[in-house]
Amino acid sequence: MPSWPQALRRGLVGKCPSCGVGDLFHNYLKVPMLCAHCGAPLGAVPSDDAPPYITLLLSLHVVGLVFVFINTGEGVVSFRILFLLIPLLIILMMALLRPVKGATIATMLKLDIVRRPDVD
Ligand SMILES: [Zn+2]
Numbered sequence: 666m667p668s669w670p671q672a673l674r675r676g677l678v679g680k681c682p683s684c685g686v687g688d689l690f691h692n693y694l695k696v697p698m699l700c701a702h703c704g705a706p707l708g709a710v711p712s713d714d715a716p717p718y719i720t721l722l723l724s725l726h727v728v729g730l731v732f733v734f735i736n737t738g739e740g741v742v743s744f745r746i747l748f749l750l751i752p753l754l755i756i757l758m759m760a761l762l763r764p765v766k767g768a769t770i771a772t773m774l775k776l777d778i779v780r781r782p783d784v785d
Contacts, residue, residue: 666775676771677764681705683774689767696770709780710773716766723765724757 666672672682681687687702698708728750735746773779 669775672771672775673768676767676769679763679767681707682767682771689770690763694763694766696766705774706779707770707774710770710778711780712766712769712773716762716769719769720758720762720765723761724754727757728754 666683667675667685671685675685676682676689679689681689681700681703683705684700684703687700687705689696689707691697696707696710699705700707731753732746732750735749737743
C-alpha cells in the first residue's frame with residue numbers, strides 16, 4: 666500500500682488505492698471484487714454504511730450553513746428556501762457519495778480491514 670495521502674487521493678478520485686491505475690468503481694458505486702490491474706481485494710472491504718453516513722453528515726452541515734445565511738428570521742421556513750435547500754442537499758449527496766466511498770475503502774484497505782473467507 667502507498668502512503669496515507671496517496672491512498673486517500675486515489676480513493677477520492679475513484680482509482681484503486683493500492684496501485685492508482687485500476688478503477689475503484691464499475692458504475693456509480695459498484696466496487697469490483699478485485700482490482701483489474703493489481704488484484705487488490707477492493708470488493709472485500711466492508712465499507713457498508715460508513716460512506717452514506719459520512720456523506721449525510723457533510724451534506725447536512727453545508728445545507729445547514731446555507732440555511733443559516735439565507736434564513737430571513739421570519740420564524741416560518743418558506744417554501745422558496747425548501748425549494749433551494751432540498752435540491753442542494755440531493756446534489757451534494759450525489760456528488761460526495763462516490764469520493765467519500767473511495768476514501769473510506771482506501772482507509773480500510775490501508776488499515777487492512779478486509780473480509781476474509783472463513784478457513785475451516
Ligand atoms: Zn489496483
